[in-house]
Amino acid sequence: MKLYHHPLSGHSHRARLFLHLLNIEHDEEEVDLAARGHKSPEFLRLNRFGQVPVLVDGEHVIQDSNAILVYIAKKAGATQWLPETPAEAAAVQRWLSVAAGQIAFGPAAARLVTVFGSKFDVDEVIARAHAVLNVIDDELQSRDWIADIGNAHPTIADIALYSYIAGAPEGNVDLSGYRNVLAWLARIEALPGFVPFQQTAAGLRA
Amino acid sequence: MKLYHHPLSGHSHRARLFLHLLNIEHDEEEVDLAARGHKSPEFLRLNRFGQVPVLVDGEHVIQDSNAILVYIAKKAGATQWLPETPAEAAAVQRWLSVAAGQIAFGPAAARLVTVFGSKFDVDEVIARAHAVLNVIDDELQSRDWIADIGNAHPTIADIALYSYIAGAPEGNVDLSGYRNVLAWLARIEALPGFVPFQQTAAGLRA
Numbered sequence: 060m061k062l063y064h065h066p067l068s069g070h071s072h073r074a075r076l077f078l079h080l081l082n083i084e085h086d087e088e089e090v091d092l093a094a095r096g097h098k099s100p101e102f103l104r105l106n107r108f109g110q111v112p113v114l115v116d117g118e119h120v121i122q123d124s125n126a127i128l129v130y131i132a133k134k135a136g137a138t139q140w141l142p143e144t145p146a147e148a149a150a151v152q153r154w155l156s157v158a159a160g161q162i163a164f165g166p167a168a169a170r171l172v173t174v175f176g177s178k179f180d181v182d183e184v185i186a187r188a189h190a191v192l193n194v195i196d197d198e199l200q201s202r203d204w205i206a207d208i209g210n211a212h213p214t215i216a217d218i219a220l221y222s223y224i225a226g227a228p229e230g231n232v233d234l235s236g237y238r239n240v241l242a243w244l245a246r247i248e249a250l251p252g253f254v255p256f257q258q259t260a261a262g263l264r265a
Numbered sequence: 266m267k268l269y270h271h272p273l274s275g276h277s278h279r280a281r282l283f284l285h286l287l288n289i290e291h292d293e294e295e296v297d298l299a300a301r302g303h304k305s306p307e308f309l310r311l312n313r314f315g316q317v318p319v320l321v322d323g324e325h326v327i328q329d330s331n332a333i334l335v336y337i338a339k340k341a342g343a344t345q346w347l348p349e350t351p352a353e354a355a356a357v358q359r360w361l362s363v364a365a366g367q368i369a370f371g372p373a374a375a376r377l378v379t380v381f382g383s384k385f386d387v388d389e390v391i392a393r394a395h396a397v398l399n400v401i402d403d404e405l406q407s408r409d410w411i412a413d414i415g416n417a418h419p420t421i422a423d424i425a426l427y428s429y430i431a432g433a434p435e436g437n438v439d440l441s442g443y444r445n446v447l448a449w450l451a452r453i454e455a456l457p458g459f460v461p462f463q464q465t466a467a468g469l470r471a
Binding site: 119125130144149155156157163164183 | 313314325327328329330331332333335336337339340349350351352354355356358359361362363364365366369370386389400403404
């Protein structure tokens with residue numbers, strides 16, 4: 060399989076991190092965002108939204124980072140990472156939704172402003188980042204991993220949340236008040252096979 | 266099981282619609298948003314984000330509308346609505362992410378401004394609504410249902426997208442240019458068990 064990605068895209072990093080954690084052999088092709096490679100006709104045929112990452116596995120073309128995490132987990136039979144009982148699958152989905160919602164339009168958007176010059180209301184997206192970080196920090200008070208399913212093993216929900224929270228300081232979202240979040244970041248970073256999310260000079264975590 | 270909801274919340278409608286389409290017996294309790302019932306200590310114990318809907322089923326408390334759709338589909342064994350092969354599950358997840366992302370921060374946000382007086386940049390969220398509607402309209406050119414898995418049956422991705430697209434005109438997002446989207450809305454509205462998303466006077470579709 061081949062992952063189309065960009066090293067400064069947190070959505071890409073989610074997919075790449077999970078492939079490495081599961082030690083799945085794959086190719087990686089960097090899409091030249093500066094040359095608008097993600098808006099080329101060829102790339103738009105892979106993803107009409109014109110966004111990285113995209114995973115191509117034979118006849119299957121998977122768009123959206125959450126969907127790629129689901130695809131990889133299911134194909135690998137990695138039920139620890141994506142449990143299949145109704146309540147456990149729902150507990151994971153809850154945080155995939157947060158990753159696609161408040162995280163994408165919170166800390167990820169704040170970082171898009173500083174790293175890529177995107178136009179967002181900076182105060183609004185930074186406030187949204189702190190609102191969601193407050194909840195996540197509370198949730199992590201009582202357990203090691205974000206999905207509330209018994210605490211034994213990380214899930215794809217942790218992977219979906221990791222990249223843009225780790226990169227939040229690049230968007231001027233200060234993490235120093237979130238002790239449980241910082242400990243959780245360190246737990247993910249200690250997993251065998253972990254690969255870091257490339258940071259720009261703007262965002263080295265204090 | 267009991268669904269905590271509000272009739273003007275599209276996130277609530279997703280869950281309520283799916284329960285009715287599957288003809289699943291349940292109780293419904295309206296949360297008094299005007300009296301800030303969703304921010305009461307009791308409700309925050311069910312959902313730290315203080316948002317409807319929440320589904321309570323015995324010991325299980327499910328937050329997030331996408332997660333509720335996953336829970337219901339899996340509990341009912343409704344694999345037509347949520348297929349379980351890696352590629353099919355990913356194809357559904359892709360649009361659950363869109364529902365939690367561009368839809369929530371696009372047409373849903375535009376409607377929050379007009380219906381609830383929420384503060385968003387109106388031009389930004391309306392532009393985001395049209396961007397995602399354009400892609401969805403393109404995708405629906407070649408098939409009846411949004412997840413690209415062979416076109417036979419709607420999935421929970423259609424349910425997740427329906428409510429805020431149906432309600433988009435309430436947020437001054439004009440749907441008249443999206444012929445495929447309008448035909449898809451009508452297909453969903455023709456499903457046995459369909460229950461409408463309550464519209465305010467602001468938003469009766471032309």
